[in-house]
Amino acid sequence: MTAPTTRSRRVIAIPLGMAMATALAFLPNVSASAAPAADTANVTDVAGKISAEATPLSYVVNVRAGHGPSSQIKKAIAKAGGTIVTSYDRIGVIVVHSSNPDFAKSVRKVHGVQSAGSTRTAPLPAQSTTDVGTPKVLTSEDVADVEAAAGQDPLEPLQWDLPAIKADKAHEKTLGSRKVTVAVIDTGVDDTHPDIAPNFDREASANCVSGKADTTDGAWRPSAAESPHGTHVAGEIAAAKNGVGVTGVAPGVKVSGIKVSTTEGFFYTEAVVCGFMWAAEHGVDVTNNSYYTDPWYFNCKNDPDQKALVEALSRATKYAEKKGTVNVAAAGNENYDLAADEITDPTSPNDTTPSERVIDPSECLDIPTQLPGVVTVASTGAKGIKSSFSNHGLGVIDIAAPGGDSTRFQTPAPPATSGLILGPLPGGSWGYMAGTSMASPHVAGVAALIKSTHPHASAAQVKALLYAEADDTPCTDPYDIDGDGKVDAVCEGPKNRNSFYGWGTADALDAVTK
Numbered sequence: 001m002t003a004p005t006t007r008s009r010r011v012i013a014i015p016l017g018m019a020m021a022t023a024l025a026f027l028p029n030v031s032a033s034a035a036p037a038a039d040t041a042n043v044t045d046v047a048g049k050i051s052a053e054a055t056p057l058s059y060v061v062n063v064r065a066g067h068g069p070s071s072q073i074k075k076a077i078a079k080a081g082g083t084i085v086t087s088y089d090r091i092g093v094i095v096v097h098s099s100n101p102d103f104a105k106s107v108r109k110v111h112g113v114q115s116a117g118s119t120r121t122a123p124l125p126a127q128s129t130t131d132v133g134t135p136k137v138l139t140s141e142d143v144a145d146v147e148a149a150a151g152q153d154p155l156e157p158l159q160w161d162l163p164a165i166k167a168d169k170a171h172e173k174t175l176g177s178r179k180v181t182v183a184v185i186d187t188g189v190d191d192t193h194p195d196i197a198p199n200f201d202r203e204a205s206a207n208c209v210s211g212k213a214d215t216t217d218g219a220w221r222p223s224a225a226e227s228p229h230g231t232h233v234a235g236e237i238a239a240a241k242n243g244v245g246v247t248g249v250a251p252g253v254k255v256s257g258i259k260v261s262t263t264e265g266f267f268y269t270e271a272v273v274c275g276f277m278w279a280a281e282h283g284v285d286v287t288n289n290s291y292y293t294d295p296w297y298f299n300c301k302n303d304p305d306q307k308a309l310v311e312a313l314s315r316a317t318k319y320a321e322k323k324g325t326v327n328v329a330a331a332g333n334e335n336y337d338l339a340a341d342e343i344t345d346p347t348s349p350n351d352t353t354p355s356e357r358v359i360d361p362s363e364c365l366d367i368p369t370q371l372p373g374v375v376t377v378a379s380t381g382a383k384g385i386k387s388s389f390s391n392h393g394l395g396v397i398d399i400a401a402p403g404g405d406s407t408r409f410q411t412p413a414p415p416a417t418s419g420l421i422l423g424p425l426p427g428g429s430w431g432y433m434a435g436t437s438m439a440s441p442h443v444a445g446v447a448a449l450i451k452s453t454h455p456h457a458s459a460a461q462v463k464a465l466l467y468a469e470a471d472d473t474p475c476t477d478p479y480d481i482d483g484d485g486k487v488d489a490v491c492e493g494p495k496n497r498n499s500f501y502g503w504g505t506a507d508a509l510d511a512v513t514k
Contacts, residue, residue: 056083056097056124058211058270060312061107061116065092073112080106085270086212088277091315095211095270097124104305117308119269121295122351125262137429138422146415153239153247155430158422160382160412161402165442166509167249170449173512175241175252177452182237182255182444183284185275186230186291187265188222189257190426193231195239195246196255204256204282211270213278220257221426227265228425230257232433233290235424236441237448245430246422249445249508253452256284266294266351269309272368276316280323285451286462287320288444289329289368290437295349298364306364313367321373321459326451326466328375328444329368330403330436331391335489336361338370338393339499361393370396375447375463378500379403379439381410382419384473386489386500388481390436394492394499399470401446401506403439404432409481442506449511469514470504472496 061077063069068089069077077084081100087093092114100106104116138155148154162168181201188207191200207219222230238255239248248255258278260271272293279287293299293313299306317327336343338361345364346356361370368374378400379387386392387405407419420432443466450465451457457465475491475498482488491500 056099058119059096061094062114063092076110093312115308117305121349137431155246157415160416164402170508170512176250180253180285180451182286183279184234185258187227187261188259189234190231193424194244195424198240199238201254201256207259208271208274220259232423233441237445250448253448267291273316276320280320286326286447295351300364326459330440331378333389336391338396377440377443379436381405382412383410385476392499397502400501401439401442404434446506467503469510472504473501
């Protein structure tokens, strides 16, 4: 099937906020304006291949885990025109830059190299194809209209999503443990925001954009020109209950920022591998991943480049889980059935010239969302049914949580006024966003509450409790979200394991009482 609407690159404007990619909800009657492409002196041909004069591409080279690259492999990389940026020896992933368009092809022939592939089709730095809308934050008048009850943060009455998963009731029991950290692998986190600063974990934060962690103070923050996405996500998880702004799902746990997106908004494999490895080595209990890795929406194993990307990220997520980290990811916003026999992908590669292709989603994976062991999260709206944009799929979706929807589709009960999700924005403001990117942090927050209640639980045990404690949510049948008489998606399966809601809707109260 094909997405019901044209898919913009990363960010679109929506009332009172912004939204983005696997994060990004394509709500009706919403316009977006295209930002100009970044200047580049490098030329690509129609196939997206880089000319010999181009600046380097980035590659991952996968070798046997547990050892650094052998002298033979190092020599072969150099001979093929490659420069090693860093090596993650525990999982056998080497990050390399090379201007040789045949680098991967040459290195794959070397004994000991299991796979190798380019992580992008555009030269370094990547071309920008970002569509950017104008953000609109809550005004002083909006804030003045809110009347918070005793014990609530000032904007909490607008957060219909908290009672939707019983987080408000959970907070009467506990706010979560300061010994638990959730890492937001994303566009960066503004740790100076008053809702985030009290819970921010600097030691578990870094900038991984190059594929190698940069721990310079503040390197994890987004610039003023970059997306507010990561800051919003961080606040949904752990905005402090401190008499300011909003309240997170787990307002007593710590949150860190691991920046993995380029200034132009691309999430490349080497950066994401770095993000998972950094989290694994720095005591992170849960990671939130509200994105897909560029430039391929789906990575097909029969393509040698894409196969290498799947392998590198699979190793990184598995390593993190073995170290005790629960990895949570957004399902995506194209209303795709990820269990269908085929899907038409019109957007890949998104950093040069995309071309339409038909893929088998069982062989071509949305990563990290569809990697084994990753918790895949679908989005619900204010009425508790699947959001109009949320991807779905029997056996693919693990759990559902509030991610918002068009207010005209799913209108919240008063005093909430918007069907979107309210959260912090960089610079000390607040605004609305929507998408499975907003659903995923709700689940990450519930996982953090489970870890707080069960501090010695392994990652597998936390996931088992997350699914067992979810509220059974039966199929929405027929699913006609816009009321035009046409079925917009088909739900399959019983109430405790179906294609829309997986094991059910996340339950924060059970997380702290069972």
